[in-house]
Amino acid sequence: xxxxxxxxxxxxxxxxxxxxxxxxxxxxxxxxxxxxxxxxxxxxxxxxxxxxxxxxxxxxxxxxxxxxxxxxxxxxxxxxxxxxxxxxxxxxxxxxxxxxxxxxxxxxxxxxxxxxxxxxxxxxxxxxxxxxxxxxxxxxxxxxxxxxxxxxxxxxxxxxxxxxxxxxxxxxxxxxxxxxxxxxxxxxxxxxxxxxxxxxxxxxxxxxxxxxxxxxxxxxxxxxxxxxxxxxxxxxxxxxxxxxxxxxxxxxxxxxxxxxxxxxxxx
Numbered sequence: 006x007x008x009x010x011x012x013x014x015x016x017x018x019x020x021x022x023x024x025x026x027x028x029x030x031x032x033x034x035x036x037x038x039x040x041x042x043x044x045x046x047x048x049x050x051x052x053x054x055x056x057x058x059x060x061x062x063x064x065x066x067x068x069x070x071x072x073x074x075x076x077x078x079x080x081x082x083x084x085x086x087x088x089x090x091x092x093x094x095x096x097x098x099x100x101x102x103x104x105x106x107x108x109x110x111x112x113x114x115x116x117x118x119x120x121x122x123x124x125x126x127x128x129x130x131x132x133x134x135x136x137x138x139x140x141x142x143x144x145x146x147x148x149x150x151x152x153x154x155x156x157x158x159x160x161x162x163x164x165x166x167x168x169x170x171x172x173x174x175x176x177x178x179x180x181x182x183x184x185x186x187x188x189x190x191x192x193x194x195x196x197x198x199x200x201x202x203x204x205x206x207x208x209x210x211x212x213x214x215x216x217x218x219x220x221x222x223x224x225x226x227x228x229x230x231x232x233x234x235x236x237x238x239x240x241x242x243x244x245x246x247x248x249x250x251x252x253x254x255x256x257x258x259x260x261x262x263x264x265x266x267x268x269x270x271x272x
Contacts, residue, residue, distance in 0.1 A: 015130055018087035018123045019068050022142075025116055026061035032112045033057060036105035043102065043163055044206050044224055046156040050109070053149050060142050067138055086122035102160045110153045117146040162186075162208060166223075171211045177245035181272050182214025183207055183221065185238050204228040204259065205241050219270040221258065228265055229257040248272045 033054045040046035100108075120143035127136035162184075172184035179186060185205060209223040210216035227235055230244035231254055248254050249272070256268045 015123075015126060015132060015135065016068070016071065018126060019064055019071070019135070021087045022116075022119060022123060022139075023061055023064050023068075025119060026057055026064065029057045029109075029112050029116060030054065030061065032105075032108050035100070036102075036109045039100060039102045039105040040156065040160065043156075043159050044208075045159040046102065046106075049152040049156040049159075053109075053152060056145060056149065060145065063138065063142075067135065071132075071135070083122065083126060087119055087126070103157065106153055106157050106160065110150055110157075113146045113150045113153065117143050117150075120146065166209050172208070176242065177248070177272060178241050180250075181219075181245075181270055182210040182216030183227070183241075183270070184210075185241055203236065205235050205238070207258075215271045219256070219268050221256075221268065221270070222260065224260070226259045227256055228259055231255050232257075245272060 033050060037047065037050050037054065040050060120139045124136050124139035124143060127133075127139055172179050172182075172186060174180075174184065174186045176186075178184075185208075204226040207216070207221050207223065207225040207227060210221050227241065229235055230241065231247070233240070233244055235241050235244065245254060252272050254270045254272060256270050257265050258268050259265045
């Protein structure tokens with residue numbers, strides 16, 4: 006943007022955030038394309054694209070409502086915190102799915118930082134509506150970073166499987182061949198964008214495991230165990246812990262777009 010960076014701090018801050026949101030839209034589009042073909046990554050990224058577009062539109066509408074509000078100069082240091090960092094050359098050429106996800110995570114961190122600065126500035130000048138808007142957007146991006154972490158786990162585990170490495174965990178779920186270990190540190194935040202989940206996605210069961218013999222396949226979604234709905238790693242682990250080794254658990258499983266089917270898994 007042209008002009009004196011010390012002038013019209015609040016308005017310039019809003020303009021900077023619009024530019025940042027536009028940059029995020031571009032970054033997410035690249036990440037979405039790079040993660041096609043992964044079992045779950047897109048389910049965490051795609052809702053974020055709608056979130057970013059909505060926040061950019063909300064900022065633009067708010068700027069129109071702000072009109073000609075008088076905002077004094079804020080100084081170079083504060084203005085710099087509201088400016089998006091220069092766009093790197095990372096968007097050019099080929100990049101792995103993990104590289105694209107790293108870009109998104111970095112962009113969300115940058116956005117949350119800038120919104121924190123805008124929030125403080127707006128409060129100082131008693132522009133309450135601007136402060137509230139900035140805080141909502143800041144909170145959304147802190148939560149959105151967790152969705153990206155879930156997508157990272159999906160990409161890493163699929164890469165390990167494609168490299169020929171089977172799960173070695175011996176927890177009550179993994180032992181019969183249903184690897185869920187990547188979910189341990191990537192549980193969804195119910196309030197986060199894109200956090201809605203239904204069931205647990207199955208990774209390729211180990212060869213000759215009870216899961217393979219039960220008929221489970223890569224990409225199947227376990228919806229329920231013994232009639233109990235499954236929505237998280239912990240739900241699945243608790244359901245399997247209820248059985249002793251050698252006991253049977255009744256699974257309700259969805260494969261693709263077909264109707265759910267019942268399978269019996271021996272722990």
